[in-house]
Amino acid sequence: MVGIISYGAYIPRYRIKVEEIARVWGANGTEISRGLGVFEKALPDMDEDTITISVEAARAAMARRVINPADIGAVYVGSESHPYAVKPTAVTVGEAIGATPVMTAADYEFACKAGTAAIQTSMGLVKSGMVTYSVAVGADVAQGEPGDALEYTAAAGGAAMIIGNDDPIAEINHTCSFTTDTPDFWRRENKPYPRHGGRFTGEPAYFKHVIGASKMMLEKMGTKPSDYTYAVFHQPNGKFPVQAASMLGFTMEQIKPGLAVTYLGNTYSGASMVGLSAVLDIAKPGDRIFMTSYGSGSGSDSFDITVTDVINSDLFNRDAAPSVSALLADKKIVDYAVYAKHKGKVVMME
């Protein structure tokens, strides 16, 4: 059955505290941190971007399992911050894991759910028998205008899932999507920062789609929230996923292991997939995972996943790559000046 053959995450080492960002803009950091449920966010090193993050995540996935790179027939990378407007991130990932040249590749963009869209495409290719393995990556060096609400959470990081049919560590029982044209958040061509509809990003956008896709999934599978061990929801902040979980009937115990946002921030296309990686880091055979992503614009992809015995077998070595909690623990806190330099906000002569 189609499922996750391996997975890997990557989070850059650098962090800035939400309070430090608030200090620069004369805002109340303690209040903002508490309001958002986010205390720190990850930022890239000077020589890191969405391509390097995607490669590191994909290599972490390759390290956990013996996979012949020649059997990888597709690489898809979802992101809002592809370094090139024209020239795919996915080809560099393919080259860096040795999967080129007999593979197809493309970059995806659907705000924060481009990574889970890549998982769905990969599932289609694997299920139809067109490819043996497909790599789906969700990664971002998230953009947020200085001083805007987004700046407190827009973070860097990503995760990769290798999708295949044979001996998956977790079977994907079903996926479904809920999609409409909802202008809650966008970035126009050639603009460095996205704009958003403020409060409009909540009820008619995030909640309508996350709840819509999640309810469809529960109905289709004939399950109730208590049938799942873990649940992961898109995490633009620490409040929305908790609220969505409670509206659907999931408990805090079910969502806490996958709630990476508190000390990571919102890694946009990477967010749900890093959350899923954190759950797979601790999951046991038989555990059932519910995941719903959200991408502005707007859509949600829902997944019903069952962890198999393979996760604890000789075929898979979870310790061969760092866990999300280990990546979060390896950190260096910087101030706003260093953050501005790392994010390219310091204008230099060319």
Place this chain on the structure above:
Amino acid sequence: MSVARFWRKQQNRYNLIGTRCTTCGKYFYPPRGFCPDCRREGKIVDHQFKGTGKVVTYSIIRSSSGNFKLLTPYVLAIIELDEGTRLTSHLVCDIDQVYIGMPVRRVFRKLGEDGSSGAIFYGTKFVPA
């Protein structure tokens, strides 16, 4: 750097592909097409290095230019790979963290770019293991 010049060495830079002489067992990075010891007897084949090694020596760069200007201060190190050959690389770590003999591993990073509209060059750097 011209696009073609970088592209020709892309596999070497991305995946640490070097060469090995199957006659004497010596490894080469950057790759050599000819073994300086075995000469005509040598047989050269491609070899992908594991990407782990240790610091042989290093220098801390405090003043730089071009693509490296914003990276200062940074560590430039001679690294001996586990297979035995040595290469020079940027070592990404705090400058007070580095020491001779420090175990390191490869990472994928941006090596530079040809201005804001030119090509971006990626490849291997090292971090503490």
